[in-house]
Amino acid sequence: MSNKIVLGYDDSEAAKSALAFAVSLAKAQGAELVIAHVLEWSPYSFLTPEEIEQRHKRREDELKRAEDALLAPVRKSLEDSGVTVSTELKYGHIAETLIDVIKESGASHLIIGRTGHSALSSRLFGSVAGSLAQAAPVPVTIVP
Amino acid sequence: MRKSIKAAALSAPLLLAATAPAMAQSVDERVNELFASSTGWFVNLIFSPFPGTSFPWIVAWLVIAATVFTIYFGLIQFRAFPHSIALVKGDYADPNDAGEVSHFQALATALSGTVGLGNIAGVAVAVGIGGPGATFWMILAGLMGMASKFTECTLGVKYRNEFADGHVSGGPMYYMTKGFAERGLPMGKFLAVMFSVFCILGALGGGNMFQANQAHAQISGVVGAYPGWITGVVFAAVVFAVIVGGLKSIARVTEKVVPFMGIMYVAAALVILGMNADKIGWAFGQIFEGAFTGLGIAGGMVGALIQGFKRAAFSNEAGVGSAAIAHSAVRTKEPITEGFVSLLEPFIDTVVICTMTALVIIITGQLIQDPNTGLYLLDEGASTIQTIDGNKGVALTSAAFSSAFGWFKYVLALAVILFAFSTMISWSYYGLKAWTFLFGEGQTTELVFKVIFCIFVVIGAAANLGPVIDFSDAAIFAMAVVNIIALYFLMPIVKKELNSYMSRLKSGEIKKYS
Numbered sequence: 001m002s003n004k005i006v007l008g009y010d011d012s013e014a015a016k017s018a019l020a021f022a023v024s025l026a027k028a029q030g031a032e033l034v035i036a037h038v039l040e041w042s043p044y045s046f047l048t049p050e051e052i053e054q055r056h057k058r059r060e061d062e063l064k065r066a067e068d069a070l071l072a073p074v075r076k077s078l079e080d081s082g083v084t085v086s087t088e089l090k091y092g093h094i095a096e097t098l099i100d101v102i103k104e105s106g107a108s109h110l111i112i113g114r115t116g117h118s119a120l121s122s123r124l125f126g127s128v129a130g131s132l133a134q135a136a137p138v139p140v141t142i143v144p
Numbered sequence: 145m146r147k148s149i150k151a152a153a154l155s156a157p158l159l160l161a162a163t164a165p166a167m168a169q170s171v172d173e174r175v176n177e178l179f180a181s182s183t184g185w186f187v188n189l190i191f192s193p194f195p196g197t198s199f200p201w202i203v204a205w206l207v208i209a210a211t212v213f214t215i216y217f218g219l220i221q222f223r224a225f226p227h228s229i230a231l232v233k234g235d236y237a238d239p240n241d242a243g244e245v246s247h248f249q250a251l252a253t254a255l256s257g258t259v260g261l262g263n264i265a266g267v268a269v270a271v272g273i274g275g276p277g278a279t280f281w282m283i284l285a286g287l288m289g290m291a292s293k294f295t296e297c298t299l300g301v302k303y304r305n306e307f308a309d310g311h312v313s314g315g316p317m318y319y320m321t322k323g324f325a326e327r328g329l330p331m332g333k334f335l336a337v338m339f340s341v342f343c344i345l346g347a348l349g350g351g352n353m354f355q356a357n358q359a360h361a362q363i364s365g366v367v368g369a370y371p372g373w374i375t376g377v378v379f380a381a382v383v384f385a386v387i388v389g390g391l392k393s394i395a396r397v398t399e400k401v402v403p404f405m406g407i408m409y410v411a412a413a414l415v416i417l418g419m420n421a422d423k424i425g426w427a428f429g430q431i432f433e434g435a436f437t438g439l440g441i442a443g444g445m446v447g448a449l450i451q452g453f454k455r456a457a458f459s460n461e462a463g464v465g466s467a468a469i470a471h472s473a474v475r476t477k478e479p480i481t482e483g484f485v486s487l488l489e490p491f492i493d494t495v496v497i498c499t500m501t502a503l504v505i506i507i508t509g510q511l512i513q514d515p516n517t518g519l520y521l522l523d524e525g526a527s528t529i530q531t532i533d534g535n536k537g538v539a540l541t542s543a544a545f546s547s548a549f550g551w552f553k554y555v556l557a558l559a560v561i562l563f564a565f566s567t568m569i570s571w572s573y574y575g576l577k578a579w580t581f582l583f584g585e586g587q588t589t590e591l592v593f594k595v596i597f598c599i600f601v602v603i604g605a606a607a608n609l610g611p612v613i614d615f616s617d618a619a620i621f622a623m624a625v626v627n628i629i630a631l632y633f634l635m636p637i638v639k640k641e642l643n644s645y646m647s648r649l650k651s652g653e654i655k656k657y658s
Contacts, residue, residue: 043246046400049573052245053473057310059243091243
């Protein structure tokens, strides 16, 4: 069994708790931590001609912002933690893309934060945590 | 040409100043007169027939081009059709490129620029003048046009300009300059300037005035007659808010609603066809018979053919060059893939949607036939077919759909307004690209064009259908004159791209990701 843990990470409070939990678990198990951030994106949405023209530049900006504001600080904060950390930055459907990251890295555990959607909107649209709990190929820990 | 724009632009402040309803009617008439007299010569030049015949040379020009591309690329529109679908589905999309514009998005955006009044009003005009037989020629033109679109969109991507800040500008004016220079051909710059001038006129005509005009016809058909300039001012204000004010939310809502409107339109047409399933065979019979005999329409078979080809070209814009502008902003490693995707456009636009409109008009019996001879009865001017209630243009389509569902005219009115609006937004972009090619990129030059564009919305809504539709056609076909010359010279480059891509696809170098 591989010793990798994938953490689905964003700028929410729950994600920060999940990070703390994941780090302590990785330390205890001597596991590697893969921190993944997914930028929500559907190739089937509709764009105006101007949006299409600027999309390439926008994408680069978005990637840079996510890297600078989110992933780089996390890597820095974990430099001295003794845990091996790598980061993944991807576009796509959040749950599906996290599953792809699990498969690619061969991880054996997924940790995510529970985002605070209301019960109603979760019922209607489903939640990322909910769909991952059902669809992930590895055990999932949902941190409140 | 410059002069005509100036004359028309000068009349705009007059229009805006007119507020008293009593005055409005005379303002409409004046705009109309001025417009018809200042653009007549241009229309006559483009649509002049071959000496001694009634066949306009421009129609032959488009059809010959589409035939040449179809043969030169070995029936590419049928050969590459399955691969085009696979590309749009994203089968060949590299997951690492996620976040870039997908082929589906490029197609959807380009379609929302072409699917519109051409499919609703244009088809009604074609069938109203050319009879059911026009449908046959329209479908044929649509199928052939797929090869033209493939050629121009591949070149559009290949020769686009990428600016330092990451934004891209592309289109015929760029492949004319860069492609011609690469092949050591002269006149590239000249063609590019010509194309840009016509593109600006086309944007103001078919991409703007025709839309405003038919949107007004549709609204006044529902709420009752009122002066056109009122619709014009309202439309102009909304267009202004989007293209000058950067109100993206409106554009975004439109872009989202338009595809659903399109699907709903086709669904409604299918339901009506289903309700009249017993007549479908008869309708196709009329289409085929009319295609070769004209069934008594003015101009006979040639009349049906001209109308069919004209309206198909006006609706799917194949060979015109506008789609090359729309598709060129897409990121792709292989320019040819964008060509494959774009060939679906004339198929969806003309072969599917336009045919639906024509079938519904024919099947619901809007065109009056002589019960004894089966020939269509002409109206007094002997130029158009008599219809129930004398409807023409978008009103004819509306009457056809409403004969099945009384409430559909309200849905159609909404669809027309939204289609008109999304087409205007797309064409404002095409016009702007031509404008910045001529006058340089920059906020002030862009603003000048955008303001002119909004003024023409008002003029279009106030003028009569006749002169507006003539000028719109003429300007858009003038783009095709220049564009197709360039395509002939540059088509070997497309062939090279095609051969290289196809061999790599066969060898497995280009592979599916899903």
